[in-house]
Amino acid sequence: KKINKMLKKDQQVGIPVLDRLHKALSAKSLVYKSWHTSQWQHITQWALLAVVVIAVVTIFSVNRPDGLEGVNTDASYQQTRGHRSSEVQRLGNLLLDKSEDFQRGDSLSKSTLAPEMMNIAKERRAIIDVAVDAMQLDVVLQNIISKEDWEKLPADVKPFVEQQKTVSGKFTLVVMDLQNSVNQFSDEKVLYNVIEKSGARTNLLIDRTIEKPDWTSGVTVNATGMAVGNNLVVLPEADSLNKTADASNKPATGAKKMAVILMNFQDNTGQQITPAQGREMMFGASPSVKGYYNEVSNGLIDIQGHLNPSQGDVFGWYTMPFAATGDNACGAFGPPTSWYTGASTAAAAHGFVESNYDNIMVVVPGVCPFVGIADFGFKWSFVDTAINNGVLQPGYMAHELGHNFSRWHASSVRCTGADGVTLVQMSNNCVQNAAYGDGFDVMGSATSFHHMSTIHKSNSFAANGQIMTPWLDQGSMQTLSFASNPDGVYTIGSSSPNGSGIKAIRIPKTFMGTDGYYYLEFRQPVGYDAPSASGGNYAYEGVTIRHSAPWSGANTNLIDTHPDGTTASGLNTTDAPLGVGETFTDSQAGIIITTQSVNPNGVTVRIQLNNAGPCVRNTPQFAILYPPQTDNEVRAGQSYNVGYTIRNMDSNGCTSSDFTIFKSSPVNFTASP
Numbered sequence: 001k002k003i004n005k006m007l008k009k010d011q012q013v014g015i016p017v018l019d020r021l022h023k024a025l026s027a028k029s030l031v032y033k034s035w036h037t038s039q040w041q042h043i044t045q046w047a048l049l050a051v052v053v054i055a056v057v058t059i060f061s062v063n064r065p066d067g068l069e070g071v072n073t074d075a076s077y078q079q080t081r082g083h084r085s086s087e088v089q090r091l092g093n094l095l096l097d098k099s100e101d102f103q104r105g106d107s108l109s110k111s112t113l114a115p116e117m118m119n120i121a122k123e124r125r126a127i128i129d130v131a132v133d134a135m136q137l138d139v140v141l142q143n144i145i146s147k148e149d150w151e152k153l154p155a156d157v158k159p160f161v162e163q164q165k166t167v168s169g170k171f172t173l174v175v176m177d178l179q180n181s182v183n184q185f186s187d188e189k190v191l192y193n194v195i196e197k198s199g200a201r202t203n204l205l206i207d208r209t210i211e212k213p214d215w216t217s218g219v220t221v222n223a224t225g226m227a228v229g230n231n232l233v234v235l236p237e238a239d240s241l242n243k244t245a246d247a248s249n250k251p252a253t254g255a256k257k258m259a260v261i262l263m264n265f266q267d268n269t270g271q272q273i274t275p276a277q278g279r280e281m282m283f284g285a286s287p288s289v290k291g292y293y294n295e296v297s298n299g300l301i302d303i304q305g306h307l308n309p310s311q312g313d314v315f316g317w318y319t320m321p322f323a324a325t326g327d328n329a330c331g332a333f334g335p336p337t338s339w340y341t342g343a344s345t346a347a348a349a350h351g352f353v354e355s356n357y358d359n360i361m362v363v364v365p366g367v368c369p370f371v372g373i374a375d376f377g378f379k380w381s382f383v384d385t386a387i388n389n390g391v392l393q394p395g396y397m398a399h400e401l402g403h404n405f406s407r408w409h410a411s412s413v414r415c416t417g418a419d420g421v422t423l424v425q426m427s428n429n430c431v432q433n434a435a436y437g438d439g440f441d442v443m444g445s446a447t448s449f450h451h452m453s454t455i456h457k458s459n460s461f462a463a464n465g466q467i468m469t470p471w472l473d474q475g476s477m478q479t480l481s482f483a484s485n486p487d488g489v490y491t492i493g494s495s496s497p498n499g500s501g502i503k504a505i506r507i508p509k510t511f512m513g514t515d516g517y518y519y520l521e522f523r524q525p526v527g528y529d530a531p532s533a534s535g536g537n538y539a540y541e542g543v544t545i546r547h548s549a550p551w552s553g554a555n556t557n558l559i560d561t562h563p564d565g566t567t568a569s570g571l572n573t574t575d576a577p578l579g580v581g582e583t584f585t586d587s588q589a590g591i592i593i594t595t596q597s598v599n600p601n602g603v604t605v606r607i608q609l610n611n612a613g614p615c616v617r618n619t620p621q622f623a624i625l626y627p628p629q630t631d632n633e634v635r636a637g638q639s640y641n642v643g644y645t646i647r648n649m650d651s652n653g654c655t656s657s658d659f660t661i662f663k664s665s666p667v668n669f670t671a672s673p
Contacts, residue, residue, distance in 0.1 A: 081136045084127050088143045091124035095161070096145070099152050114154050121153075121160040128162065132228050133332045137207040140226050140233045164235075165227040169196040171243070172217045173376035175403045176334055177436075178369065179386070188409055188435045191333055193375075194223055194232075199341055199354075203231045203333045209640055210236055216406070217377035218247030229327075230336050247377075252405040253300040253471075256293075256358045258282065261343045262316030263362050267323040270365035272385035273392055275314045278363060281394040283312025287449060287528070289398045292442070293405075295497055295527050296451050297471040301405075306356045316363075318346035330368040335382060339364075359404050361397060372396060374403035395442055395449035402443050407456045410444030412437025412558040412573045413512070413547070423563035423571065426586045428618050428649050430512055433571045438546070438558040440523070440539050440576075451529050454495050454504035454521045455548045455556045476503040479517075482590070482609045492543065493602040494524040500601075507607065509547060509589050511557070513623065513647065516549040518559075518591070522603040542579040542595050543603050559584070587616070588649070615654035621647040 095117060102113045131139035140162060150163050174191040192204040192213070204223055206212055215221070222242050225234040234240050260278050264270055273281075282289045283305065290303040290312070305313035320342045322328045328338050343362050344354050354360065359379050366386035374381035381400040385392045414433035417424045438444030441453050451457075457472035478490070493501040499522075506517035523529050523539040548556040560571055561578040578584050584593045592608040625643035648657055665671045 081131070081134075081139060084131045084136060085139045085142055088124055088127050088131075088139055091120055091127075092143050092145055095120045095124065095153075095157075096149055099149065102154065103152060114156070117154060117157050118160070121157045125160045125162075128228060132205065132231055132233065135205070135208075137205055137233050140228060141207065141236065144226060162226045162228045162233075164224065165232060166222060166224045167194050167196060167202045167232060168222045168244075169194045169202075169220070170217070170378075171213070171215050171219045171221040172378045174334060175374050175376050175408075176370045177372040177399070179371040179384075189370075190376075194221060199337070199344070201230070201337045201340060202227075204241075205231050205233045205333075206241070207234070207236065210234065210241075213241060213243075215243060216247060217375060219243050220245035231333060253297065255302045255304055257306045257356060258303045258312065259306070259347070259352060259357045259360045260312070260314045261318070261347050261352070261360065261362045262314070263318050263320060263339070263343050263346070264365050265320050265322065265324040265328075265367060267325060268365050268367050269319055270385070271317050272365055273363065275316065279312050279314045281392070281397060282314070282361070287394055289394050289401060292394070292398050292449065292528055293401070296457065298473075298497075300471055303359075307351050313352075313357075315347035315350055315352055318343070320346070324364075324367040330364075330370075332369070334370070334373050335368070339382070340380065359401060361400065363392070372400045374400040376403050376408075377406040379404060393447065393449070395446040398442050398449065399446040402452070402456075407443050407452060409435050409555045410438035410441035410453060410456070410558065411435050411555045412444075412560065412571065412576070414560075414571045415563070421566045423560075423565060425561055425563060425584055426559070426588070428588060428621075432512075432555070432557065433573075435555070437571070437573055438556065439574060440544060440558070441556070443556075444558070449528060451496065451523070451527075453519065453544075453546055453556055455519050455546060457495070458504065472503065476501070478502050478505050480505060480507050480607065480609065482508070485607070486610045487606075487608045489596065489604060489606050491602045491604050492520060492522045494526070494600075495521045496524040496526040496529040499524065505605075505607070507591060507609070509586070509591065510647075511547045513621065513645065514547075514549050514554070516547055516554070518586075518593075519546045519548065519556075520544070520593070520605065521546075522598075524600060538575045538577045538579070541598055542577040542582070543593070543605050544577040545584060545593065588618075616650065617654060617657075618649035620657075620659055621645075621649050 098113055098117045098120065102110055102117065105113060128140060131137075144164075145161055147164055150158065150161060153161060172193045172195055174193050176189040176191060178187045178189060192206065194202045194204060196202070202223070204225070213221075220243070222244060223232055223234055224237075224240045225232040260282050262271070262273070262275060262278060280288065283303065285291065293301040293303055303312075305311065307313050320328075320338075322338065322342070324330060328336055330336075330339070339362070343360075344352065357379065359381070362380070362382045364382060364384055366384055368382070368384045368386075370382075371384050371386065372382065381404055383392065383397055383400055412433045413430050415424050415427045415430040416422060417427060417429075420429060436444045436446075438453070439448050440450055441456070442449055443452055443456060454472055454477065458470050458474070458477055472495075476493075480488075490505055491502065492505055493499040493503050495503045503521065505520045507520075509516060509518045520543050522543055525540055529539075545559040545561060546556050547559065548554055558573055558576050560573050560576045561582065561584045562575045564572055578593065578595045580595050580598055582595055585591075590610050592606075594606045596604045596606055598604075623645050625645060644661075646659055646661070648659075650657060663671055
């Protein structure tokens with residue numbers, strides 16, 4: 001009764017360990033009662049009560065990990081990485097001790113030990129799952145249970161203990177578009193998947209101390225690590241992640257066979273759109289995804305069905321034989337393999353064969369932490385109908401398909417002056433303001449459904465050198481140089497369908513640590529560029545300036561030439577283009593751009609380069625490449641590889657500077673070189 005009262009008193013905490021402990025101790029108490037006299041029964045009961053009191057004090061003296069079922073998730077109950085690692089280590093040792101007893105025990109003791117081991121393994125796994133979701137991968141890597149020890153575990157315990165595994169298949173970048181409180185794009189997340197021949201997907205998790213691969217989708221790889229559910233925590237050894245063959249992706253041109261699959265679940269059978277609506281949005285008359293890409297690619301892309309080329313292929317709705325929870329939940333790392341195979345299997349009854357399609361889009365009903373997710377340069381994508389408060393629009397579908405076509409996000413940047421608060425056109429203090437902050441590009445604000453920028457249209461190679469087919473004739477882009485084009489007047493034609501001549505100018509510019517270009521373009525209210533983006537005709541009244549690296553694996557960055565107010569008031573980019581009579585000045589790079597005139601055929605700009613101006617000395621930009629863990633925890637004997645970059649931030653009017661780098665190691669630490 002005392003034990004029960006104690007548990008009831010703390011029932012609001014709901015820690016499963018207490019329930020299991022109570023049941024186990026109650027069972028042992030009955031055994032003791034049959035073995036001992038009434039006097040010993042009395043002593044035993046008080047001893048058991050003391051054990052429970054100690055257990056409760058111990059449990060509450062160490063904060064429980066967040067994410068466990070029934071556990072209080074207040075900040076006071078959150079554990080640091082170090083606490084999680086210690087708890088995983090303790091439970092792992094306990095599990096291995098029980099395993100040794102299990103190996104030596106008879107059938108009776110094994111029947112008692114097996115459920116105990118199961119409970120320990122589940123508790124340990126729950127902490128690991130929380131750590132993995134938080135990308136605290138060292139919790140796994142520092143507490144590996146060897147393959148030999150794993151093999152000795154009971155069969156029903158093994159699924160709850162991570163094991164070393166090697167996967168081979170096609171490496172695929174996956175872009176996850178996260179949602180905010182009103183179901184709009186809020187932030188981006190990039191995942192690394194390996195797709196095996198069977199179609200099974202494994203999400204690679206790479207610790208911050210390991211250099212990330214710069215591969216594009218489609219290369220063949222081998223990856224070795226610790227399997228945790230659908231994730232593989234890559235081991236830190238140099239040979240744990242290897243490319244075995246280059247990519248052979250199809251260029252984003254020509255006829256693209258497209259399938260749309262409508263899929264829901266046992267616990268969410270919503271059908272927010274009809275198959276007819278899905279067909280109209282993807283394959284129908286304007287506005288549709290088919291019409292958009294035909295126009296934006298200058299006729300180089302024709303989206304069509306396989307079974308029904310003209311009308312398009314739409315399959316479903318199909319209700320999966322599982323709920324969108326538990327092992328089949330769409331979690332922090334996207335949908336599990338069961339979603340891909342489930343959609344394929346269900347649609348196969350109506351003629352769907354995955355290999356017949358270049359691109360496959362699955363529509364699901366409001367069950368994910370994202371509003372869209374897509375393979376970058378590969379075929380699959382998912383769109384959640386919760387997007388835009390339940391009103392799915394073709395612009396969102398076009399956005400996800402853009403990732404399939406190797407187009408990245410259209411962002412905006414925010415620059416501040418010397419006070420770090422006042423917004424300015426350009427400075428040494430610029431950061432990305434919003435991953436989707438470009439309202440003039442479907443890869444930014446998908447609600448606008450406007451043309452992609454000339455950057456996205458002109459990309460001709462990926463980060464690893466893979467050749468891609470651009471949608472913009474390379475003769476339509478003019479590249480200026482400081483040596484050959486110090487001062488000139490140029491006319492930029494419209495990048496919209498009615499434009500001709502030069503449709504973009506680019507100027508070399510290193511920005512936010514990235515070597516790239518300023519890209520200048522002009523729009524007209526024609527086709528999918530009408531009406532104006534985000535309410536306003538600014539894109540038609542001046543030149544739009546963006547910055548980007550010249551490859552597809554980089555965000556484009558819209559420059560706001562009319563910064564308003566301060567960081568507290570936020571950035572309004574609807575008036576970002578540079579109007580007639582207005583000037584954009586980048587004093588650090590020595591670039592001055594002035595819009596002189598605008599007419600339906602183009603915009604005339606004067607561009608002055610090498611305008612160095614006076615020397616302005618600035619603090620050099622220093623950045624850590626591979627920092628240690630965020631809680632600064634370094635265990636004895638553990639090494640960290642920390643790289644850095646340093647960039648001269650002086651204006652062009654300054655002479656060169658020499659910088660000397662010093663390192664200072666904490667006591668009892670060594671550093672080399």
